[in-house]
Amino acid sequence: MAAGRKRSETSRLAALAATRALLVELGYERITLDAIAARAGVGRQTLYRWWGSKGAIVADAALAGGVATELRPIADSGDLRGDLRAWLNEWVSHVATPEGTSLTLALTAASSDNQAIADQLYERFTGPHEEQLRARLARAREVDQLPADADVSTIAAVLIGFLLYRILGRQRLPAASDVDALVSLVVRRQGDGHGEAARH
Amino acid sequence: MAAGRKRSETSRLAALAATRALLVELGYERITLDAIAARAGVGRQTLYRWWGSKGAIVADAALAGGVATELRPIADSGDLRGDLRAWLNEWVSHVATPEGTSLTLALTAASSDNQAIADQLYERFTGPHEEQLRARLARAREVDQLPADADVSTIAAVLIGFLLYRILGRQRLPAASDVDALVSLVVRRQGDGHGEAARH
Amino acid sequence: MAAGRKRSETSRLAALAATRALLVELGYERITLDAIAARAGVGRQTLYRWWGSKGAIVADAALAGGVATELRPIADSGDLRGDLRAWLNEWVSHVATPEGTSLTLALTAASSDNQAIADQLYERFTGPHEEQLRARLARAREVDQLPADADVSTIAAVLIGFLLYRILGRQRLPAASDVDALVSLVVRRQGDGHGEAARH
Amino acid sequence: MAAGRKRSETSRLAALAATRALLVELGYERITLDAIAARAGVGRQTLYRWWGSKGAIVADAALAGGVATELRPIADSGDLRGDLRAWLNEWVSHVATPEGTSLTLALTAASSDNQAIADQLYERFTGPHEEQLRARLARAREVDQLPADADVSTIAAVLIGFLLYRILGRQRLPAASDVDALVSLVVRRQGDGHGEAARH
């Protein structure tokens, strides 16, 4: 029962780095497995051996060390609105880089193209972030920074959806004031009337 | 200088219909100009003559008669929340069809791929809808269904972003109750406190 | 009922010429359809469209304008031995060129590899030559330059087999004296005893 | 200086046997070192260690125990024509088997491809047989079964070339009557006129 040669970690990392670089330069559609292999100094068969398709390697490259890993957890300073603003602004500044924009667009294209990638993206990236957001909102609700009947899932979806719309629209990324307006819209100060209460 | 034969309207419509059909069956990445030409009974050169690229014909097909045109304007019954719920639900039911989902995903992929398509999409589709939404919200603000300082742009972006997130996530389309929660979150009954007013 | 573009004669000839050139340079095994296409300035698909395989194009290239077409018919001067010697010597000098040797070896390799090529080679090349040889021998028999019971098929096969053996052996091509010996062996002067006749 | 492990004779024989089997099944061009290694249950590196190339292993497999070794020497019963007929017929029946045909074609292809194989083939196989033939013919000449001026080299080449032509042609292997005609053509009964003797 012989072992055979081990998978080359060098090749794996070179392939992912080359993919990220080419994704930034060319975008998902114009990228080529030939180009990735050439840039990484790796055989084409090696890419097929370990990833099997362009979509898979792109997803892995974008998620492993690309977009996802540098994101910080949402702070819990006790100030929900401040924490959300900080988190959203960090996101925006992260995506505002050319690399961030390219990788995000590439992931969107790959997800639209391939259900498996979409699932992986959700499982490894979107889902954890959404869950983190819901957890932070739930904690805020417990300390009465949100009304007891606040719908944390809807709030989380609205925050992420807003970012998504602005990124994909590529017209203009949200400024700090846009983030302020967003947070103010969906998270009112506790003690603000909610429901039919105090007429003005 | 002879005038020559006129452009064949039959061919144009057949090409667009074939593109839509194949988009639904295959998605943006897997579609082929050969396949469009064959299904439409049209020469391949004819597609290049009038559209010039795969992206252009896909965008035209999806926008002209595909996703966009069947949408109704937002009603103005005087009841903002009801009107928004109706509009959002109509949108959801429109996208919930297989054809609607496929065309939306195809447009997303094409937009991620190609800035020109993204611009066209915004100009002919997203922009008008957002503008319509802002106009409806502004009218509501005038009749005091929204606070005077409400940020209609942010509200509009949030509503669209929420839909976008749910569609692209492909986990599950929003139910009527999700739409209710969304509308309740961003459009409070007039008289609700809004702004920095009360407690500190 | 439209016609479509005609097959490009330019491309066809360029492909065959490039194949011959590369066959001489590289030999059958080391030749590449990529290389043929590149040298001919022709798309690779065009080669597959019209020939379908490396073997087919090699056979066509070697037969059409390569080895076969320049061969003269066997003369009929009335002198069988002289005519055969001339024909054999012409053959040897033809094959003795680098191009002739390479093409012959390539055809042999291709025939060993592929029955279809072997059949085509026989039908378009070997067969006609053998038939021509048989016809010349039969005419000689009619004018009593060969015995009435001479087996023209065997003689023809022996002449061709001798050449084949010397060419494939690649040790040394037959000289004029070898050709003389061969002709003397298989074609005796009429009037020479044949059979049990004149004991010595 | 320790010695290390010895070469595995088991592996060597398994490799040669697998090569012969695959040569029969697939032919020279379609054979694969992967396939040989897999069938022999041998590592690929072992093949390269001991033979170094596909051509080398194929030549070794075909010559060692394949085509060559089973051939008997030419008998010397005193009857030259009978001995030649027996030898040729044995050859034909040997090659007429599927295995014999495949191995012969494989050797031809390999020789056309590779000069080193061609040389080895001549040295280990064709050469010895031709030499054996020449020796038998020379002995016959000494006992006056051939004319004193008979060219034994040409006769030997003619006999081998005839076989080669029939085998490679693959149209039909020579029957016993063809062998008779061949022998009668090149070996006339002593006492037959030979040379420029009689008529002018």
Add this chain to the structure above:
DNA sequence: AGCTAATCGAGACGGTACGTCTGGTCTTGGA
């Protein structure tokens, strides 16, 4: 008995060529 070194089967590596498919262009003959 332990050491040392060459061998073994297995299998990943960087490459090259395969045969196919598509993109975008050009040509043909008919309307």
Add this chain to the structure above:
DNA sequence: TCCAAGACCAGACGTACCGTCTCGATTAGCT
């Protein structure tokens, strides 16, 4: 001048082999 058909060049696709390079596991001779 447009159209359907279809050949053209270019180049990416995913697969199959090549010849090389690790791996860990056997074998031996030499100490």
